[in-house]
């Protein structure tokens with residue numbers, strides 16, 4: 010069937026409640042919410058192959074390490090695995106961690122659920138019933154009134170076998186009550202049923218009841234969900250004994266926004282899963298929510314310092330790969346391929362690395378948080394392909410060779426990189442770019458025109474003398490010069506090539522050769538009479554590498570002006586041999 014020409018024949022616009030005096034749009038997120046991880050319940054019930062006992066335990070321990078203090082461990086009525094697993098969590102969870110377990114409004118299920126958590130220090134019983142008119146009529150085939158009565162009856166039963174039971178006093182009990190499909194529920198009915206539940210449960214200031222507002226199915230844009238939440242909180246009007254919690258699903262792809270706007274609207278607790286696992290399009294992604302806060306300077310209270318390891322474990326257990334563009338965790342999220350992005354990132358890092366003292370505020374263009382903070386590396390930030398420019402290449406060579414290449418050399422080298430990437434039809438790895446650079450500029454080749462060279466210093470080491478025999482038009486000629494540095498000396502010696510002086514500019518770094526040897530690498534630009542040439546050479550010392558590169562660059566410079574080399578002394582063969590020997 011094709012898509013409908015008039016979709017309104019099948020789909021209706023969501024009937025949003027009216028809240029013209031809403032206050033949430035002018036609020037800001039300034040603190041973290043209470044987090045609940047429901048990976049082992051809502052996440053688990055959405056897996057083709059639910060986690061077994063050991064897998065749940067591995068996941069549970071990871072959630073503890075991340076820092077969750079409220080963890081929904083399962084649906085003990087659903088299976089023996091969940092029942093037994095809950096018992097283990099009860100026995101071994103740290104004292105400051107609340108174990109949450111879910112049960113529908115069915116007495117046999119509530120009883121078995123309580124049996125699974127008997128002896129626990131702190132437990133949240135998550136009890137729910139659908140309150141949306143659609144669910145009430147379609148799923149339960151009943152009325153709001155009947156659903157209301159069922160809710161009250163089961164909350165009263167739960168209370169009688171938990172906090173009112175003299176044998177259960179070793180446990181701190183809390184109730185989380187969810188009007189299921191709150192997102193699709195008449196908000197006034199949600200308020201009515203939640204107020205009544207709260208009255209029956211009788212929360213205290215120390216342990217406020219959790220009123221959880223599930224967007225069981227995300228029905229509207231996040232601003233509407235925020236209106237519903239703000240309206241609900243006004244209706245409950247008890248911030249002391251009621252904690253309003255959010256449980257957004259992601260059907261419209263807006264769960265993160267819904268959770269953030271819902272907090273602006275006054276909710277102080279959020280339920281979700283790592284990497285947004287969960288029914289259909291998933292629960293809200295807690296990694297994204299937490300790191301969004303972090304990137305605004307707010308401590309989320311969850312530790313994602315080693316996000317790649319957390320991701321690996323979650324992927325292995327759930328068999329659900331994290332999308333390459335998933336915020337913060339995806340493989341591509343700190344990667345730039347395009348020239349403009351790479352250039353900005355490189356400049357950003359350069360500036361940031363130069364900042365000293367005081368807080369170093371993160372302002373790297375295109376990179377919202379420091380990849381290092383969550384276990385990613387800077388090296389992975391830039392990848393080079395045919396969309397890349399010199400900025401990206403500069404980044405790669407800077408990291409591979411410790412070499413801050415000048416702009417004009419980069420410009421010309423970037424053409425070679427582009428064409429190589431196009432030829433291969435893919436991204437070039439850092440080692441391929443480095444190799445291409447070394448080959449393109451014959452960096453590792455000895456210049457056959459430089460037959461011999463010597464560098465000597467006077468006793469005071471203030472004057473360097475360079476003597477070299479170079480082949481010009483197949484004839485050996487001598488260049489001799491003095492200067493404060495080897496480059497000055499070469500410049501002086503070669504002034505015979507041109508009517509004006511030779512100027513050398515140089516940068517240097519380190520190169521690790523295939524055999525593991527580390528050598529200095531020098532890039533020298535030779536300029537005279539407004540014309541420039543480049544050479545790149547390696548040697549054991551920086552000065553020697555500079556000297557070799559300067560000689561090669563100068564020889565390249567002069568090759569188009571034959572007359573001038575004749576000013577250099579021509580050496581007889583014997584002298585060449587003695588010199589070189």
Ligand SMILES: CC(=O)SCCNC(=O)CCNC(=O)[C@H](O)C(C)(C)COP(=O)(O)OP(=O)(O)OC[C@H]1O[C@@H](n2cnc3c(N)ncnc32)[C@H](O)[C@@H]1OP(=O)(O)O
Nearest residue numbers: 051054084086087088113114115137138139148149189225
């Ligand atoms: C939005 C959520 O995520 S809610 C949590 C959902 N999670 C799960 O369902 C995972 C675990 N579930 C299970 O193992 C099973 O569904 C069980 C054991 C709970 C129940 O199994 P069954 O008795 O076979 O029922 P079934 O799976 O068909 O569930 C539907 C029944 O539960 C009823 N039901 C649904 N929600 C609730 C509720 N909150 N309270 C009471 N009954 C409910 C339905 O009306 C339906 O009743 P009916 O059989 O009289 O028509």
Ligand SMILES: CC(C)C(=O)C(=O)O
Nearest residue numbers: 137187189190223225
């Ligand atoms: C019942 C609640 C907590 C839920 O999982 C949902 O509605 O999605």
